[in-house]
Amino acid sequence: MALLAHRVPEDAPGDLFVDTSCIGCDTCRRLAPGIFGGGASGRSFVARQPQGEEERRRALLALVSCPTASIGSASHQGVAEASRALPEEVAPGVLDCGYAAESSYGASAWLLRRPEGNVLVDSPRAARPLLERLRAMGGVRTMFLTHRDDVADHERFREALGCERVLHEADLARGTADVEWVLEGGEPVALDHDLLAIPVPGHTRGSAALLWKHTYLFTGDHLWADPEGRLEASRSVCWWSWEAQLRSLERLLSFEFSWVLPGHGRPTRRESPEAMRRDLADLVERLGGR
Numbered sequence: 001m002a003l004l005a006h007r008v009p010e011d012a013p014g015d016l017f018v019d020t021s022c023i024g025c026d027t028c029r030r031l032a033p034g035i036f037g038g039g040a041s042g043r044s045f046v047a048r049q050p051q052g053e054e055e056r057r058r059a060l061l062a063l064v065s066c067p068t069a070s071i072g073s074a075s076h077q078g079v080a081e082a083s084r085a086l087p088e089e090v091a092p093g094v095l096d097c098g099y100a101a102e103s104s105y106g107a108s109a110w111l112l113r114r115p116e117g118n119v120l121v122d123s124p125r126a127a128r129p130l131l132e133r134l135r136a137m138g139g140v141r142t143m144f145l146t147h148r149d150d151v152a153d154h155e156r157f158r159e160a161l162g163c164e165r166v167l168h169e170a171d172l173a174r175g176t177a178d179v180e181w182v183l184e185g186g187e188p189v190a191l192d193h194d195l196l197a198i199p200v201p202g203h204t205r206g207s208a209a210l211l212w213k214h215t216y217l218f219t220g221d222h223l224w225a226d227p228e229g230r231l232e233a234s235r236s237v238c239w240w241s242w243e244a245q246l247r248s249l250e251r252l253l254s255f256e257f258s259w260v261l262p263g264h265g266r267p268t269r270r271e272s273p274e275a276m277r278r279d280l281a282d283l284v285e286r287l288g289g290r
């Protein structure tokens with residue numbers, strides 16, 4: 001729980017505060033831009049107190065999603081309602097789970113609502129209100145783990161919801177050795193008629209992206225957008241092979257999608273798959289992959 005006595009000096013005066021336990025994961029700045037400030041990886045602070053109901057609601061979604069419980073509200077007003085408001089829809093059938101986990105350094109997790117069975121992409125924190133909401137939404141059939149770093153509470157989701165977990169063999173570790181569906185090799189694998197797993201080695205050896213309906217690409221830490229919506233990838237957070245990551249980025253040019261939804265960084269969309277492909281080609285060229 002955030003401690004008022006430890007609020008950071010940069011906080012704007014008022015009810016909402018960030019304390020010194022912040023790890024700078026960016027979750028609050030992504031969920032409530034403008035309310036929370038801070039550098040790309042530095043400690044966050046309350047840049048200004050929320051004005052009106054919608055801003056307050058977004059700020060409280062950030063409060064309940066903070067992986068280290070570093071955000072507090074002196075009044076506690078609206079916090080209980082916010083805890084039951086996630087996941088939140090960001091596109092038709094695509095929901096942001098919030099409830100980031102510290103063990104994945106606050107990575108985003110996404111819920112895909114589909115008649116054939118819901119899919120969770122990466123693992124949020126297994127908080128009780130989130131589990132209850134997921135059950136009410138029909139549960140989770142498949143948990144797609146983009147790579148080894150963002151697996152967080154996967155075992156608890158498996159126990160609570162019975163979901164089948166998917167992870168590439170190259171990213172298996174002691175804690176994930178018993179996942180139900182192990183991807184192998186470098187070729188795309190159809191998980192269902194509308195779901196395609198695409199190996200994108202680079203950030204880690206077993207990184208994989210998930211393409212849904214030729215529209216939404218869930219990229220883990222392979223590809224993301226900056227706060228202005230520009231596509232990004234970086235050698236500085238590449239843990240396995242930058243050359244392989246460049247090849248994987250180039251390979252994505254042959255797929256059709258207009259959304260990128262990452263683990264870290266910001267999601268982004270383009271008006272068409274062609275526009276996304278143009279921007280991805282520009283990124284590949286800028287990074288030296290072509």
Ligand code: SF4
Pocket residue numbers: 018021022023024025026027028029036043044062065066067068069070071106
């Ligand atoms: S969500 Fe929490 S840990 Fe992450 S940047 Fe905001 S205050 Fe810090």
